[in-house]
Amino acid sequence: MRIAYVTETFPPEINGVALTAERAVRHLRAAGHAVQLIRPRRPEDAPCRNAEEWRCGGGPIPMYPELRYGWATPAALRELWRETGGLPDIVHVTTPGPLGWAALRAAQAEGLPASADFRTNFHAYCSHYGLGWLEPVVLGYLKRLHAMAATSFVPTRELARQLAAHGFERLQVLGRGVDPKLFTPKRRDPALRQDWRAGSDSRVLLYVGRLAAEKNAGLALQTFERLSARRPGLRMVVVGDGPMRAKLQRAHPRARFVGMQTGTALARHYASADVFLFPSLTDTFGNVVLEALASGLAVAAFDTAAPGQHVRDGISGCLAPACDGLEAADAFLDAATRALDASEPDGLLRLEARLTATQADWTSVLHRFEQELQQLAAAGQPVPGYAAMA
Numbered sequence: 336m337r338i339a340y341v342t343e344t345f346p347p348e349i350n351g352v353a354l355t356a357e358r359a360v361r362h363l364r365a366a367g368h369a370v371q372l373i374r375p376r377r378p379e380d381a382p383c384r385n386a387e388e389w390r391c392g393g394g395p396i397p398m399y400p401e402l403r404y405g406w407a408t409p410a411a412l413r414e415l416w417r418e419t420g421g422l423p424d425i426v427h428v429t430t431p432g433p434l435g436w437a438a439l440r441a442a443q444a445e446g447l448p449a450s451a452d453f454r455t456n457f458h459a460y461c462s463h464y465g466l467g468w469l470e471p472v473v474l475g476y477l478k479r480l481h482a483m484a485a486t487s488f489v490p491t492r493e494l495a496r497q498l499a500a501h502g503f504e505r506l507q508v509l510g511r512g513v514d515p516k517l518f519t520p521k522r523r524d525p526a527l528r529q530d531w532r533a534g535s536d537s538r539v540l541l542y543v544g545r546l547a548a549e550k551n552a553g554l555a556l557q558t559f560e561r562l563s564a565r566r567p568g569l570r571m572v573v574v575g576d577g578p579m580r581a582k583l584q585r586a587h588p589r590a591r592f593v594g595m596q597t598g599t600a601l602a603r604h605y606a607s608a609d610v611f612l613f614p615s616l617t618d619t620f621g622n623v624v625l626e627a628l629a630s631g632l633a634v635a636a637f638d639t640a641a642p643g644q645h646v647r648d649g650i651s652g653c654l655a656p657a658c659d660g661l662e663a664a665d666a667f668l669d670a671a672t673r674a675l676d677a678s679e680p681d682g683l684l685r686l687e688a689r690l691t692a693t694q695a696d697w698t699s700v701l702h703r704f705e706q707e708l709q710q711l712a713a714a715g716q717p718v719p720g721y722a723a724m725a
């Protein structure tokens with residue numbers, strides 16, 4: 336197949352969408368498909384416009400200056416395809432920005448089949464930035480964009496039900512995987528724990544993710560403070576960066592902020608901790624949860640997204656009911672307390688966590704994705720009629 340793979344985030348950017356997109360492109364190319372990656376050009380990037388990649392124009396995303404939106408017209412994409420080897424057999428859009436919209440419009444104009452990913456609850460972010468009035472506007476935009484795809488891939492059954500209730504159609508559940516060779520308890524590092532001032536009997540709580548309001552990172556640190564009042568000697572390590580980092584560091588000076596970590600360094604941080612705190616209520620999945628489970632950590636999370644799909648409460652992790660406000664803080668504290676109680680390194684819960692993660696295999700997930708694209712391309716089903724912007 337010739338595949339136009341359109342994404343507005345890709346490494347060296349570090350986030351779940353970018354890393355999953357890179358993995359998908361690598362898999363499709365290794366399987367023998369001709370993949371043309373279409374993404375925004377970063378300021379440090381050299382120009383590139385060929386059959387393998389086009390780095391289009393764009394700009395920084397408001398509130399996410401380290402990320403960029405892409406900008407291209409449908410006509411420019413159609414011209415690109417003709418100049419670099421011909422029309423693709425299928426267009427796949429990973430992100431719902433202006434570049435993704437243009438790619439779906441270009442596919443429609445050419446009568447090409449197209450698919451899209453629903454990876455981020457952008458509409459749910461609005462209230463975290465005091466823009467709650469925008470939520471229905473953003474949701475409406477997302478609905479119109481996905482209406483132009485023959486298939487929209489979602490990571491969980493729960494999200495499929497939620498989107499269907501909002502009128503989204505042609506949803507296909509496609510999960511996520513984890514690399515159990517990279518993320519493994521075997522990477523536990525006594526020297527790293529010593530650097531954290533954590534003795535053999537100490538317990539280390541870990542947060543991994545963007546330090547932003549929509550990720551609810553502050554709740555993880557508040558939970559650490561509440562647990563520390565009961566159990567002196569706890570340690571807290573925060574991996575990641577974002578607009579709230581300075582504020583959170585000032586508010587929680589006893590926590591260890593180590594910035595962004597990748598690859599084996601990230602795997603060592605996971606494996607060297609004991610309890611993983613995942614306080615998000617807006618993630619569509621949360622790849623970090625599978626990474627923590629594969630690393631053999633006791634996970635505390637709300638019963639939604641990846642935890643809701645992969646964690647069995649009290650067996651492979653500890654879940655809190657999804658709720659808001661003070662009720663959410665107390666429910667999450669209860670889940671974290673139970674995870675801490677079950678966090679001995681060789682305990683049954685942590686062994687079950689590892690076993691659970693190893694069943695989420697990237698190979699089978701990506702093979703199924705490939706098969707779905709092949710079926711759409713073979714059917715030659717064009718995207719549905721254009722849903723005009725209201």
